[in-house]
Amino acid sequence: FRTIAAHDNMVAINNALAVDLMGQVAAENLGTRVFSVAGGQIPFVMGAWLSKGGRAITVLPSTAQGGAVSRIMPTLPPGTAVTIQRNCVDYVVTEYGIAHLRGKTARQRTDALISIAHPDFRAELRKEAQKLYWP
Numbered sequence: 647f648r649t650i651a652a653h654d655n656m657v658a659i660n661n662a663l664a665v666d667l668m669g670q671v672a673a674e675n676l677g678t679r680v681f682s683v684a685g686g687q688i689p690f691v692m693g694a695w696l697s698k699g700g701r702a703i704t705v706l707p708s709t710a711q712g713g714a715v716s717r718i719m720p721t722l723p724p725g726t727a728v729t730i731q732r733n734c735v736d737y738v739v740t741e742y743g744i745a746h747l748r749g750k751t752a753r754q755r756t757d758a759l760i761s762i763a764h765p766d767f768r769a770e771l772r773k774e775a776q777k778l779y780w781p
Contacts, residue, residue, distance in 0.1 A: 650693025656700040658690035662729070663706070665738055666722045667756045667775050669747045671704050671730035677723040684729050691730055702736040708764035716767035718759050720774035738762065752779055 650656055663681060664672045674682050694700040706717050718740070722728065738745045738759060745758035756775045760768050 647689055647692045647696060650690060651696035651700070654698045654700075656694045656697035658687075658694035658700075658702045660687045660690065660702070660704055660730075661706060662704045662717075662738075664717045664719055664722060664726070665704065665706065665735075665759065666732075667718070667720050667759055667771065667779070668752060669732040669735040669738070669755050669759065670722060670728045671735055671738075672722050672726045673729040674727045675725070677725045687729055691734055691736075695734065695736065702734070703739055704730065704735060704737065705739045708740040708742055708762070709767075713764070713766070716763055716771065718763040718767070718771065720771060720778055740764075 660673065662671045662673045663676055673687055674684055691702040694702040708717060709715060710717055736748045738747060740762045743762040745762045747755050747758060750758065756779060760771045763771055
């Protein structure tokens with residue numbers, strides 16, 4: 647972490663499989679289906695976080711399976727490893743925009759992530775968020 651953090655304005659850009667509405671990033675597996683290993687994501691995210699002026703960016707397309715599934719989901723599937731914990735996530739980017747999560751409340755995180763989800767899934771995500779996170 648220290649070597650990465652020693653560089654001012656460090657930007658780490660990492661890919662993800664999915665992000666839940668609290669901002670937890672899954673980049674290794676979904677449920678029991680393994681796609682990859684974490685590799686250098688954790689050191690680069692933390693190094694960028696600690697870098698003066700640094701940013702950690704997680705990128706993913708808004709959908710999978712030809713648009714049938716949202717990659718921003720209410721909760722990660724059971725068995726999914728969380729690669730980057732929600733409190734360490736800085737920016738999440740899809741083709742629909744940028745969600746800045748660092749230092750945000752649960753509701754602010756949820757709203758920001760729904761705003762960058764594919765438009766076809768936003769209403770359902772909002773409905774699930776209201777059930778899960780605020781009555």
